[in-house]
Amino acid sequence: MHDSASEWLAPQPIERAWTLPARCYVDPEFAALERAAVFGASWQLVAHAAQVRGAGDHAVGEAGGVPILVVRGADRVLRALHNVCRHRAGPLAVCDGRGxxxxxxxxxxxxxxxxxxxxxxPDMDGAALETDAIRLPAARVAEWQGLVFVAAGAAPPFEDLVAGIDAHIGAHRFADYAFDRRVVYEVACNWKVYVDxxxxxxxxxxxxxxxxxxxxARRYRTDVAAWHVLQSSPLDAAQGPYGAAGADDEALYWWLWPNTMLNALPGRLQTNRVIPLDAQRCRVEFDYYYAQGTDPRTASKDREFADQVQAEDGAICEAVQRGLASGSYDSGPLNPTQEAGVFRFHELLRAAYRARLGG
Ligand code: FES
Ligand SMILES: [Fe+2]
Known part of the structure; x- marks a missing residue:
């Protein structure tokens, strides 16, 4: 057990790793701390590159609480501008658009x-306005594998976030996939329960x-990197909803610190963002992309199955949240092999907490 005030905050060896204490999942104080220490200092997925291919194409999003407008300039450079006017903080765009x-x-x-x-x-003639000096602040932006990320605050270099992933992506061509639809769920759990x-x-x-x-399942593996985790499993050719799988076909599940998940199957990408609503509720946004020419029936079967998996995950996450909030439980031991990804996530959270809380 970790009863001393800050012992749980220290880095842990994986063989003796315990989960974060229950209060981290329940207490509004941690939700507030994470707004700055986690969401205010990390890369957020905001768009697919196809949304911002031409000059003037733009997508609205948010990074670390700052409304963001990702826009391709006349010079073809992609920028992430604060979507907050310098006059009285109005929005430049309220939805995605083109040209x-x-x-x-x-x-x-x-x-x-x-x-x-x-x-x-307009009509500001009477004001001493230095028009030349006024501009929308910009945030860092990265375009990678057809996805657009924006950095809030002191996020690590983007290259560090995704280091090594390209080598695993293999034949997938996410940048060429077409957007199919967004599905949004609200889950009555802390966002970290969902990521765990x-x-x-x-x-x-x-x-x-x-x-x-x-x-x-015998070949299911977890590969842990500095800022992301890859879980992968060959598909069972004989059965399951994914049809006749080839010998090399795999399910690839990436998590990128802190709240982005990418689920790849042959010809399909699902991006998944989990966004805290308050200490004990979150919103999960799934975007579905398919390779060009995917049979609509395949896509609809895939979505049906994904809905089912999501319902199963949502139900268990909500039950876990009730357990965490019950006062019956504080912390438990992690499985060093099968929960190595959870361990990595908690180590990164502990480091973010330490930076704010000391210890
Ligand atoms: S707030 Fe933008 S023009 Fe007034
Ligand atoms: Fe699950």
Whole structure:
């Protein structure tokens, strides 16, 4: 047990690793701490590259609490501008769009070039305005494998976040996949319960008997990197909802610190973001992409099965949240092999907490 005030905050050896204390999943104080220490200092997935291919194409998003507008400039450079007007904080865009010539604030019409420089402020003649000095602040942006990420605050270099992943992606061409649809779930659990659950295959057989049959569970593996975790499993050719799998076909499940998940099957990518709503609730956003020419029936069967897996995960996560909030439990030991991904996540969380709490 970890009863001394800060012992649980120290780095742990994996053989003796315990989960984070229950209060980290229940207490609004930790939710507030994570807003700055985790979400305010990490890379957030905001768009697919196909949304911002041409000059003026733009997508709205958020990183670390800052509204963001990802926009491709006339110079073809992709930028992540704060979607917050310098006049009185109005929004430049309220939805995704294509081919804008300029960014016009929805409130009083101040107009910015696609690179964020102020171009005009209607009827401001009486004000001493240094138009040249005014521009929308920019955040770091990275385009990778067809996905657009934006950095909030002191996020690590993007290359570190995804180091080594390209080598595993193999024949997948995520950048060429087409968006199919978004599905959003609200789950009555802390966002970390959802990530913990994603990060281990230990629960497969109990919670997802259907999915367990589709995978070759004996060859399920977890590879832990500095800022991401890959779980992978060959598909079982004989059975399951994924049809006749080839000998090399695999299910690949990446988690990227702190809240992005990518699920890849042959010809399919699901991106998944989990967003805290409050200490004990989160929203999960799934975006489905398929290779061009995918049979709509294959896609619809795939979505049906994914809905089922998601319902199974949602139900167990909500039950775990009730357990964590019950006062009956504080912390428990992790399985060093099958929960190595959870361990990595908790180590990164402990490091983020230590930076704020000391210890
Ligand atoms: S807030 Fe943007 S023009 Fe007034
Ligand atoms: Fe699951």
């Amino acid at each position: 804008a010539r300029a960014l016009v604030c929805r409130y009083h019409g101040w107009t910015y070039a696609l690179d964020g420089a102020l171009r005009g402020a 659950n994603f990060l281990e295959g230990y629960h497969l057989r109990r919670v997802h008997p259907g999915l367990a049959r589709a995978l070759d």
